[in-house]
Amino acid sequence: MELFTGAYGDNLQAEGAADRNRSMQNALDGFMNGLTGADRAALERVALTVVALEDTQERAWAGHRQNEVHYSGSMVKLLAMYAAHTLRFFSRQLILEQHPPSSNAFFLGLESAFNGKIRQKTPNRITLQHGSDDTKIVPDYRTVLEPQLDASGRPIGVEFTFGYRTQLREMLLQQQNAGAAASIHGVAFGFMNAKAGDDGFFREPTQQGIWLAGDYLGQWTAVRVASVNDGQVAQATTTVDMARLVTRMFDGSLESGSPTDLVQMLAGGGRSWFHRELLWPNGGLSATHSKIGIGPLKPNSAGVVHKVVSEALKAHDANRGLDFVVVWQNLKVPADPTRAELERVSRMVEATVNGFLPTV
Structure with a gap:
């Protein structure tokens, strides 16, 4: 029996592919380019990957800072x-x-x-x-x-x-x-x-x-390994790699078990950061499963300790009957995240999801 069977094939479209994922990527890029002031300062550092759970071998997706390794707290x-x-x-x-x-x-x-x-x-x-x-x-x-x-x-x-x-x-x-x-x-x-x-x-x-x-x-x-947001850390990920794993959890393509068996271990969508702060359901978008994260960064030069917030979730668009894997991290906050701080991220996610054009 071979315990180590080698890497899975990539279940996401090739980065920069000029086909269906461009609609989501263009929507995300357009949203980010339109930010100003405090919104831009808060969201520019946030890493995000959104994957459309269509029944295709290589799934459409979009990302922002998706390849950066960040300390991510409990999500990992x-x-x-x-x-x-x-x-x-x-x-x-x-x-x-x-x-x-x-x-x-x-x-x-x-x-x-x-x-x-x-x-x-x-x-x-x-x-x-x-x-x-x-x-x-x-x-x-x-x-x-x-x-x-x-x-x-x-x-x-x-x-x-x-x-x-x-x-x-x-x-x-x-x-x-x-x-x-x-x-x-x-x-x-x-x-x-x-x-x-x-x-x-x-x-x-x-x-x-x-x-x-x-x-x-x-x-x-x-x-520890090196991270962008906190130096050497023991709990870290990129959003795109976590999205690859979570997508396989939901579609049943992991060797380790059925999606039902794995998914039952995840909290119901009501525990999503967006549901906690009454941001979703909003326009038909809701979280059905979630693993949130929050953790302290190392003290800055003034001795102040900030936190970073993260989440891996499955989102359902009730208006279109579509599902998405959403992974985001590195929202920097002074304490537990407020509704206003999380609302910025929810708008970033919603803009990306709304930009997806289903395969006809």
Whole structure:
């Protein structure tokens, strides 16, 4: 069984393609060019990617600062969710291939089949920091996974343990950092980032993509990459790479599980920043699923700590019956975001979505 199967093909149209995505890109560019004053100052630094969820192999999209790596706070916890579901998927495959006779044989089989490959694929910066400590490199299988047994005690399936599923829900639905730390510890820095890199969601040569090597509580020593907005950070992404991952979550094209299974872990759209501040539904646009983010930047030269706000969501345009993946980040605010601050971003998103021309 091959745990690391190589990068997915790009599910977005080639950057700069002169076909359907130009309508969205032109709408976004036109909106940005029309900004002045405080609106321009606030939104120019915001990174955004909007993907149209049409049934096409390469999806239309538009972006602003989409390739910049930014510290993004809690939104990047989505990578831990993805890693957990991927681990469960391959554990089920192991049962089908090896037919272990007992729970203990199942876990020993995981260690034998997976650990060496994970160590090999773990990014060098993580190995340099934690290479002698396997708890940071390979998953804690017995904490994360529970084999389902037949009457003879033979594993026939795998689910998350009750405790680990609870921690995932705390991380994703209740926005709790304690649940995030436990979820991240379960899949480990090594496996989580090795899989993200092998799948093409992080590129080591350019240091671009989705990176999560901090546990939000500081219990494990963080491993950092460079970001545009906050120097060296442990929780970062580009909006376009997060959009690639989230798009596959919603369309069911990830190897790690059905869209229903993955999406149920995301908060309902009512928890979107835009719904919280009563900006949506607006003109028929609403969020159906969401993972928000907020986190502190390092103190500036005057010692002031600002926050950055982010979100990955699925948006539904009820007027046209269309769905979109929307990922945005790096909205800089002095405290929790206000309605006025979020309204600027919502207008940026709405202008882009409204510019999309469906395939006839």
